[in-house]
Amino acid sequence: MKEKYIKTIIKNLTCSKKKKEEIKRQLESDIGEALNTGEKVEDVISRMGEADEITKAFNQSFSEEEKKQFRKERRNRRFLQITGVLAVLILLFWWTVPKNTLLTESKLFDAEEVEKKTELIIQYLDEENYQEIKKLSIEKLADMMNKKEMDQVKSHLGNDWGEFQHFGEVYLIESSRMGQHSAIAQINASYENTSVTYTLSFNQDMELNGLWIK
Structure with a gap:
């Protein structure tokens, strides 16, 4: 439950990969400390709030530079995805065309x-x-x-x-x-x-x- 909660928050953050890792570690630490005091995970999550609301709050706090880095990384990911698809199509074409x-x-x-x-x-x-x-x-x-x-x-x-x-x-x-x-x-x-x-x-x-x- 804890892992799913954190993953939902991290998934839609509009920041760099490095920043996402930093936030993920902080969330794991905060929830871990609360659990060590005997608090139930359901209560911790309820107290922290809905995952979407936390994501929204984080996104509003990011600087323009951080958002710019996010857009750059997203473009790079899409480029790699397209390149990967093209590579597969080229390989498939080569495989199916008679030689x-x-x-x-x-x-x-x-x-x-x-x-x-x-x-x-x-x-x-x-x-x-x-x-x-x-x-x-x-x-x-x-x-x-x-x-x-x-x-x-x-x-x-x-x-x-x-x-x-x-x-x-x-x-x-x-x-x-x-x-x-x-x-x-x-x-x-x-x-x-x-x-x-x-x-x-x-x-x-x-x-x-x-x-x-x-």
């Missing part, structure tokens, strides 16, 4: 393996061998690997692609976001009647976890 590096520099993925698996999966797509693709995919993506779903995707690029001709240049990167790392391959494939860009992503277990066709 990309060349796959040849990766310590988690082998560029040659990623390229070969990319070409293999595209071969399976051309053959409509979705069972084999499912074996290489995460469960969520495997559920979408069927003729109906893939025919719908392919139809946006035309109904007759013709026979596969050859692959173009492949671009390989490692992307990290929120602690998760993926290998991403983008490769052009030429067919008799069209050209298609495939983008495939793999998790660290080299399971297919993303597929885009355009």
